[in-house]
Amino acid sequence: MKPSLYTSLSPALLPLYDVSSSIVVIIDVLRATSTIATALYNGARCVIPVDSVAKCIEIGRQIDGITAGERDGHIAEGLEHGNSPFEYPREFVAGKTLVLTTTNGTKLLHMALEKGAQQIVTGAFSNLDAVCDYLTRKAQPVVLGCSAWKDRVNIEDTLMAGAIINRIGSAFDINCDSSKMAETLYKDAKKDLYGFMEKKRASHFIRLSGYGLQEDIRYCLTSNAANVLPVYSEGKLTSDLTI
Template structure:
């Protein structure tokens, strides 16, 4: 008798997360530009952990109570009251190694806390820089999966949908996928995979426009590059650390 495959669904926006049962499920938080790319990069470069918080005030408060770097953005720029932003290039090994990063972002950290409040079985973070680690873990864990796109203020965005499609492209044979959002993401990725940056540029993606307007083309290119920070950020005890299995 063949074994029943676990299910995989894609939530294209935090506003759709309530439609999914998160119990006994691995929820992948996806915020490609730039939270989950930055989280993977900071951990890859030796950060002790990343503490994701959902408000600037909480970030500042934690920074006063523990020895840490407080960082975050609102609307694509460094949030008022914080020292550092959400660019992966702000966290080289020479700066971040051995340190704790407290991070708040417009979309990604908010979605992570939503998933926790809704009883997610496990929470990991995914981005192109750690694509292979995410896929390897999902295949090894053999649990139901929700690919949770952080989007932009609840509006669906291209880059998070593309990453969901990239994951599906690699793991689909091992999951039961009865989900049009997943089919849409996989179709989009198939059209874009040969040149993700060119696709974002050609389609004039909203977040591409926003970050390019701030002179952050280098960030966009990095955040669309597979496996340059190939570790698995895993949430537990209030923080994200590198998971080994």
């Protein structure tokens, strides 16, 4: 029998899914999971995802790490760096530990942990192939967890879930309308993800564009720009080089 695959379109919906027997893919395209993949691709030792600014600062001091993150799209007060993948080139991040907190993505990761997720990985368009290869190789039940925006469903995370399903859905038993909706949306958008987001006036597209972050958006919608698989274990995300 094929393993199951479900899509949670918002953190508010995660309690409806059995994560205790599933690989949970945390998706936060704009921008947490894109930045995590980029930092690890560029040689970061690991990324420690935390759910509060205070904890980020505390851990950063303890380990002499890079404290980074955002609230509502801006660098959070008290942190050194933000949530843009362009802030973490190899010459800056290689060999270092990034302690990261974000509005949505790291929050969802900790929710999945609290609910006993069997395994957690993070996914974005920037590491799409790595995620798909891993999920098909493992052949275990999957929950695609969209971080959304403050529990409100968003387009970009739904598109990413749809991209995964479009590529590897045939390897899974999918009895899940949200998964089918995500794939349908992706099929409509896949020729030009940026143009689709712009045309549909996606809320996060408008929000980040208002901050002048169009290049961040383009990068985060580019497939396989940082094709590594971040895997969560013992409080940190590291790159799985076995895929």
